[in-house]
Every structure is written in C-alpha cells, then in structure tokens.
Amino acid sequence: xxxxxxxxxxxxxxxxxxxxxxxxxxxxxxxxxxxxxxxxxxxxxxxxxxxxxxxxxxxxxxxxxxxxxxxxxxxxxxxxxxxxxxxxxxxxxxxxxxxxxxxxxxxxxxxxxxxxxxxxxxxxxxxxxxxxxxxxxxxxxxxxxxxxxxxxxxxxxxxxxxxxxxxxxxxxxxxxxxxxxxxxxxxxxxxxxxxxxxxxxxxxxxxxxxxxxxxxxxxxxxxxxxxxxxxxxxxxxxxxxxxxxxxxxxxxxxxxxx
Amino acid sequence: xxxxxxxxxxxxxxxxxxxxxxxxxxxxxxxxxxxxxxxxxxxxxxxxxxxxxxxxxxxxxxxxxxxxxxxxxxxxxxxxxxxxxxxxxxxxxxxxxxxxxxxxxxxxxxxxxxxxxxxxxxxxxxxxxxxxxxxxxxxxxxxxxxxxxxxxxxxxxxxxxxxxxxxxxxxxxxxxxxxxxxxxxxxxxxxxxxxxxxxxxxxxxxxxxxxxxxxxxxxxxxxxxxxxxxxxxxxxxxxxxxxxxxxxxxxxxxxxxxxxxxxxxxxxxxxxxxxxxxxxxx
Numbered sequence: 001x002x003x004x005x006x007x008x009x010x011x012x013x014x015x016x017x018x019x020x021x022x023x024x025x026x027x028x029x030x031x032x033x034x035x036x037x038x039x040x041x042x043x044x045x046x047x048x049x050x051x052x053x054x055x056x057x058x059x060x061x062x063x064x065x066x067x068x069x070x071x072x073x074x075x076x077x078x079x080x081x082x083x084x085x086x087x088x089x090x091x092x093x094x095x096x097x098x099x100x101x102x103x104x105x106x107x108x109x110x111x112x113x114x115x116x117x118x119x120x121x122x123x124x125x126x127x128x129x130x131x132x133x134x135x136x137x138x139x140x141x142x143x144x145x146x147x148x149x150x151x152x153x154x155x156x157x158x159x160x161x162x163x164x165x166x167x168x169x170x171x172x173x174x175x176x177x178x179x180x181x182x183x184x185x186x187x188x189x190x191x192x193x194x195x196x197x198x199x200x201x202x203x204x205x206x207x208x209x210x211x212x213x214x215x216x217x218x219x220x221x222x223x224x225x226x227x228x229x230x231x232x233x234x235x236x237x238x239x240x241x242x243x244x245x246x247x248x249x250x251x252x253x254x255x256x257x258x
Numbered sequence: 259x260x261x262x263x264x265x266x267x268x269x270x271x272x273x274x275x276x277x278x279x280x281x282x283x284x285x286x287x288x289x290x291x292x293x294x295x296x297x298x299x300x301x302x303x304x305x306x307x308x309x310x311x312x313x314x315x316x317x318x319x320x321x322x323x324x325x326x327x328x329x330x331x332x333x334x335x336x337x338x339x340x341x342x343x344x345x346x347x348x349x350x351x352x353x354x355x356x357x358x359x360x361x362x363x364x365x366x367x368x369x370x371x372x373x374x375x376x377x378x379x380x381x382x383x384x385x386x387x388x389x390x391x392x393x394x395x396x397x398x399x400x401x402x403x404x405x406x407x408x409x410x411x412x413x414x415x416x417x418x419x420x421x422x423x424x425x426x427x428x429x430x431x432x433x434x435x436x437x438x439x440x441x442x443x444x445x446x447x448x449x450x451x452x453x454x455x456x457x458x459x460x461x462x463x464x465x466x467x468x469x470x471x472x473x474x475x476x477x478x479x480x481x482x483x484x485x486x487x488x489x490x491x492x493x494x495x496x497x498x499x500x501x502x503x504x505x506x507x508x509x510x511x512x513x514x515x516x517x518x519x520x521x522x523x524x525x526x527x528x529x530x531x532x533x534x535x536x537x538x539x540x
Contacts, residue, residue: 071430076429097422100432101431
C-alpha cells in the first residue's frame with residue numbers, strides 16, 4: 001500500500017487551484033522533495049496531504065484513508081507558529097505535544113511517550129534546552145524544537161515545510177542524518193524546500209511552478225533545464241556573490257549579494 | 259487593629275462574605291477562561307460577548323424573565339452572529355465581532371432608554387451588584403465554575419494545541435473549530451454567570467487583567483491558570499476592602515485592583531531581569 005496516493009489532484013485555497021494535475025505516490029521509506037519558488041504550491045500541496053486543506057479536484061489517500069483519518073500516524077511541521085512568542089511553554093512541553101495525537105483527550109502518557117520525546121530532543125540536540133521557555137530561544141533553537149516535535153510523533157508519514165530554515169550547518173547535517181535514518185526505518189517523508197542540495201539527497205523530487213514541471217528520481221530530475229523552468233534562473237555560489245549561470249529568457253551574468 | 263481592618267469586615271457582615279465568596283468563584287472561572295483568552299488573542303471577542311449580552315438582559319427584564327436567561331440568549335446570538343457574518347462574507351472575524359459588538363450594545367441601550375424604570379437596572383447590568391449576592395446565586399456561580407473547570411481539564415490538550423497552532427490541533431485529531439466553539443462557550447458561560455456579580459463591563463476586566471498579569475511571569479499554562487485565579491481572588495479581596503473602608507463602588511474597586519496589580523507586576527518585571535525572562539522574546 002502506498003503511503004500517499006494522489007490522482008488528478010488539484011490543490012489550492014477557497015476553490016481556486018494553485019497546482020493541478022498532480023499524480024504521484026509515496027512508498028514506505030521514500031523521501032520526496034517538493035521544490036519550487038515562493039508561491040509555487042509546495043506548502044499548499046503539503047497542507048493538502050496533511051488534511052489541512054481540502055482537495056480542489058481529484059483524489060488523495062493518506063495511509064489508505066482520507067487525510068486526517070489517522071492523526072497519530074502523520075506528523076506535520078508548518079512554516080509558521082504565530083503564537084509561539086507569547087505562549088508560556090518550555091521546549092519540553094512543545095515536543096511532548098506531539099504525543100497527544102496518540103492518546104486523544106483522556107489517554108494517559110506512558111513511559112514509551114516520554115522515551116520518544118527524550119529521544120527526539122536528543123537527536124535534535126535540544127535536551128539541554130528542555131526547561132527553557134520557548135519564547136527565550138533563538139530562531140534556530142526553536143526550529144530544532146519544532147523538528148523534535150515532528151520526530152517525537154513516531155509517525156509513518158512526516159511532512160516538513162522548510163525544515164532547514166534558520167538551522168546552522170551542524171544542525172542541518174543532524175536533521176538530514178535523522179531523515180535518512182527514519183527513511184531507512186521505513187518512514188516516509190515529504191519535504192517542501194528551496195534547497196536543491198537537500199532535494200538531491202531525497203529519493204524523489206517534484207518541481208513545482210504552479211504546475212508540475214518534473215517529477216521523478218532526484219538524480220534524473222534536478223537538471224539545469226528543469227530548474228530553469230522552475231525558478232526562471234539557475235545560479236551558483238562563488239566567492240563574492242551569487243553568479244547567475246542561466247536565465248530562462250536572458251543572459252548569464254553576476255548578481256550581487258551573499 | 260490590623261485584623262479589624264483586614265478580616266472583621268467579612269466576619270461581621272454576611273453580605274460582604276457572600277460578596278467575597280462570589281468574587282472568588284468569578285476569579286477562578288475568569289482565571290481559567292481568561293488564560294485562554296489572553297493566549298489566543300481573544301480579548302476583543304471577550305469584550306464583545308461581555309457587552310453583547312446587554313440587549314438579552316434588557317429584553318428578559320422587560321418580559322419579567324431572569325436576567326441570566328436573557329444574557330445567555332444574548333451571548334449565543336453574538337457567537338452565532340459572528341460565525342454567520344464570517345462565513346457569509348469576506349470580512350475578518352474582527353470586523354464581524356466589531357459590527358455585532360456596537361450593534362448589540364446600541365440595541366441594549368435603546369431598549370433600556372425606552373423605560374425610565376430601567377436606568378437603575380442599566381447600572382446594575384454594567385457594574386454588577388456584588389454586595390447583593392444571594393446564597394442561591396452563589397450556588398449557581400459555583401456550579402458554573404465547576405463546569406468551566408471540568409471543561410478546561412477535559413479539553414486541556416486541544417486547547418494547548420489550539421494556542422500553539424490550530425494546524426497542529428487539526429493534524430493531531432482535535433478539530434480546531436469544535437474546540438474554538440467550546441472555548442467561546444466557556445467565555446459566554448463566564449460572562450453570563452458573572453454579570454450579576456461584577457457586571458458586564460467589569461467581567462471583561464476580570465477576564466483579562468489577572469490572566470495578563472499571570473502571563474508576565476508564568477512558564478507553564480497550568481501555572482498561569484492558577485496564578486490568574488489567585489490574582490483575581492486577591493483583587494476581589496482588596497477591592498472589597500477598599501470598597502468597605504473608602505465607600506467606593508465594589509465592582510469598580512475590584513477591577514481597579516486587578517488592573518493595578520498588572521501594572522505593578524509589569525513594572526517589577528522591568529526592574530527584575532530574572533522575573534522578566536519568562537516573557538522575553540528574541
């Protein structure tokens with residue numbers, strides 16, 4: 001059974017489609033990257049898989065049922081946590097919330113739950129921040145706490161929106177290592193990202209630009225031509241700034257900035 | 259001498275003891291509900307509900323029905339009205355709340371103004387009559403506070419997730435709309451059963467000020483709920499004492515005490531860096 005199966009799927013907001021014609025499946029242990037520029041439909045698709053948005057058209061099954069039917073089996077980390085600045089929560093409380101889905105309103109938290117929370121925090125290197133108030137953490141620390149929350153659910157499907165945002169190099173390596181470990185253990189992961197290097201490490205990539213530009217194994221999908229169609233330009237980092245290698249309808253040249 | 263000043267007013271006057279008990283019950287209910295009002299940024303809807311009950315109370319009095327029944331009808335009308343406007347228009351919930359808020363308040367004042375006999379009632383509706391609380395009303399307040407406490411305990415997980423992120427609540431199997439509605443129902447229940455004690459105007463102060471004070475230094479939601487209830491109860495006690503000794507309106511004195519405590523704690527947090535750590539952001 002596929003973990004996610006979509007046929008003729010169109011996703012969007014309030015009846016207006018952002019991306020249509022999505023046909024894809026995600027198998028156990030597979031990691032799929034959704035790559036595209038801002039507003040290309042990555043987060044919209046991720047939210048539809050999570051069940052946060054209804055499909056505009058077509059069908060989608062998650063773990064063999066409609067999205068949201070198995071809350072304990074799906075972990076989702078969104079891009080924004082609007083309330084986190086004022087909530088009186090410690091990092092440990094935030095990660096512990098991941099286990100609520102498995103127990104509903106009344107189920108008691110068990111030693112296994114506490115172990116899952118502890119392990120996820122250890123993996124993301126936030127154990128020493130366990131008692132720290134969430135609103136006293138830096139952006140990167142907070143992102144590691146949110147990632148630990150997603151991992152602590154111990155879910156069969158993990159959906160991550162811009163997971164590497166705010167992470168330093170070491171934290172990014174840690175997070176990528178954990179994704180590989182989870183995939184090896186049979187967990188499926190969908191990651192929305194701008195990072196081509198991150199996508200290259202995934203089993204499959206879907207390039208989005210209000211349409212599916214390309215979809216398939218990352219090694220064969222991430223070509224210069226496909227990236228050009230997705231982002232409108234292709235660049236690389238060199239000393240002194242970003243060098244645009246190619247534009248969709250222009251010439252190569254040098255852009256300022258680091 | 260000190261005992262005479264701080265305790266005797268309550269032991270020597272049954273009406274003041276009743277007022278203290280009623281006020282403590284209001285404080286507990288407002289401490290629980292106010293915590294979620296502050297954390298979820300629902301202050302405006304709390305204010306609107308507190309004022310939106312006015313026409314319901316006025317109509318109930320006109321028909322000779324219990325004011326609390328009218329207050330409940332007014333609160334329900336507000337909740338459904340906000341949902342209706344938000345769903346049927348592209349307007350934000352804030353706009354819907356504002357529209358109904360002023361509309362209901364104006365309707366209430368219009369109804370009251372039709373009868374001169376109501377002028378005293380209007381003051382009682384707005385500012386309460388804590389010194390005239392009867393034992394039967396105390397029992398009702400106790401029952402409502404227990405319902406609110408049980409609901410908060412049962413819904414603790416979804417409420418926590420809802421405060422953190424409605425999306426996380428949804429993907430965790432707790433539909434945000436359902437639990438938001440329960441939260442609104444709790445606010446409405448608090449307003450309805452508290453309006454007789456502290457009035458519709460001042461119940462909003464009791465919802466907000468103690469919870470806002472607790473938010474300044476709490477690191478856990480349970481701590482915030484307990485602190486807000488404690489601060490509210492202390493405000494009731496000091497407010498009633500001030501009312502007794504200085505002959506000022508009891509409801510206003512209580513809410514003034516709650517507001518003063520907030521500003522004292524805010525100043526203390528600015529002066530004491532360690533106390534401020536809980537609320538600091540990066």
